[in-house]
Amino acid sequence: MLSTKLRLRLEKIAGKIARGEKVTLEDMIWADKLAKANRSAGEILRRARREALYEGKMPKGGMDDFLNTMDLGDTDPSNHSTEFNGVDDIMRWFKQDKPEDWRQRD
Numbered sequence: 001m002l003s004t005k006l007r008l009r010l011e012k013i014a015g016k017i018a019r020g021e022k023v024t025l026e027d028m029i030w031a032d033k034l035a036k037a038n039r040s041a042g043e044i045l046r047r048a049r050r051e052a053l054y055e056g057k058m059p060k061g062g063m064d065d066f067l068n069t070m071d072l073g074d075t076d077p078s079n080h081s082t083e084f085n086g087v088d089d090i091m092r093w094f095k096q097d098k099p100e101d102w103r104q105r106d
Contacts, residue, residue, distance in 0.1 A: 002040055010034060010041055014048035043071050 002010070013031045016023045023031075035042040050068045051058050058065055072094075084090050 002038060006034065006041075007044075010044055014044050017045075017048040018051035020052055046071060 010031055013023055013027050031041070031045055035045040047068055050064070054064075058068065084093070
């Protein structure tokens, strides 16, 4: 569980990322380390990165909004699938890479 102080700092950084504003290297390193150690922090950071594709103005009710809300898929657009050629492609799309410490509880 994130403390209020850490969550507020992370949300400030995530807001800058979502709006496409500049974020200091120190803040990005801190946020990335926190995201690796805490699933809730990771979710906040992933959502901000997805919203950054729309410069903080993601249309509500669309497929991208749904995927962002459910925290599904990759935040990197170059890894997005545009079509599926079978069940194996669909299974790969839903598979999430888990870090070595995936059993860790928040």
